[in-house]
Every structure is written in C-alpha cells, then in structure tokens.
Amino acid sequence: MPTKEEVGRRIKLARFRQDMTLKEVAVRSGMSATHISEIERGRTSPTIGALERISKALGERPAHFVEETAYSLAVLTRRTDRTKIYFCDPHEQVIEVEAVTRTVPWSMTRIVRDITKPGMITGRPPALGEIVVLCVCGMLRFEIEGFSTVLREGDTIHFSLTKGFEFENVGDEPAESISIATLAANTGW
Numbered sequence: 001m002p003t004k005e006e007v008g009r010r011i012k013l014a015r016f017r018q019d020m021t022l023k024e025v026a027v028r029s030g031m032s033a034t035h036i037s038e039i040e041r042g043r044t045s046p047t048i049g050a051l052e053r054i055s056k057a058l059g060e061r062p063a064h065f066v067e068e069t070a071y072s073l074a075v076l077t078r079r080t081d082r083t084k085i086y087f088c089d090p091h092e093q094v095i096e097v098e099a100v101t102r103t104v105p106w107s108m109t110r111i112v113r114d115i116t117k118p119g120m121i122t123g124r125p126p127a128l129g130e131i132v133v134l135c136v137c138g139m140l141r142f143e144i145e146g147f148s149t150v151l152r153e154g155d156t157i158h159f160s161l162t163k164g165f166e167f168e169n170v171g172d173e174p175a176e177s178i179s180i181a182t183l184a185a186n187t188g189w
Helices: 004-017 022-029 033-040 048-058 062-066
Strands: 083-088 094-099 109-116 121-124 129-137 139-144 147-152 156-160 165-169 175-183
Touching (some): 004 033, 004 048, 004 062, 022 033, 022 048, 033 048, 109 165, 129 139, 129 147, 139 175, 147 156
Antiparallel strands (some): 083 094, 094 109, 109 175, 121 165, 129 156, 129 175, 139 147, 139 165
16 A cells, blocks of 8 residues: 555646646535645545545546555556557547557656558547647648648647547558647546
8 A cells, every 4th residue: 555645646646637726626526625735745644435536536546546556757668568548539439549658647648659541530539738740651631620731751740639630541551650648637548
C-alpha cells in the first residue's frame, strides 16, 4: 500500500490532468475542498468512502490511487511491450491504434502509432489539448475546423484539439502516422 503522501500525490496529479480546481472536485465529490487539500498534501489518509467519491469526481478507478505500482520519473516502453488501444470515433467506428508509450499518472502526453487503410475516414472528438501528427508513409488528408491539408511522408501538422478533427487516407496504400497528444484532461484517448 502506498504511503498517504503518495496517495495524495496521485490524487493531485489526477486533478491536474482533469484541469480541475479543488473546489470543482469538492462540488463533484460532495466533500470539502479543505479536506481534499489535506489528503493531497499527505496530511491525512482518505477513508474508503472518501476515496470512492474523489475517484468518481476525477473519473479514475479507486485502485489507481492505492495500487502498489510505483511509477518512476522515467518509464521505458520496449517495442514488445506496446499495447493496442481501442476507441469509437465520431462515426462510431471502432479504431485500433498502438500505444507507443505507457500511461503513467504524472503524464498528460500520449504517443500512438496508427495504420490507416486506403479510403478510411476517421476522427477524434474535441478535447482540451494539442497534437502533433507525423506522416511516416502514405497520404493523409486532415480537416480541422474548415482547414484542410494533405500530409505526405515526412510532413507534420500541429494543432489544437478543441474542435476535434477528421482525417482520411487519400492514397492507394496504407498510411502510417505517429501522433503525440498532450491532453489537459483524461479523455479516453
């Protein structure tokens, strides 16, 4: 079991990832901001009930705050350790991408590798954050709130995620891209 200081640190990091104030967590959890602050600073341990309410307010599993896994400030992900991530795009298609990095509690950055089949159109919903996409091979057309461009091998695009975006493989071959997203909140990406 992590120390009360570590539990508090994990709660604070989760709150920052959600871009929430203590007051917002207090309102959502039905607890006082002062009590949540005391927990975050490691001055007191949360009860099971308090941990459940805070977890729900932050959109996290309660176990996330108390599991034994210790996260280093440097996390290595070997090619063989990469995992697949599945999500529904705005068109309700199930999309599979490869997570190039692991999810760690202190990070708001996600790096994924995506292979898009010819003619496939997909997108991502609005989120608080930004993204850089590198086209490794193929041709991808991006639509970002009225702006349209085609990326070819070696091209990059950097944009805000506040309006979401769509992209399409406009080539005859599969297109590979690497995306680096920094998200202000846990969006399920």
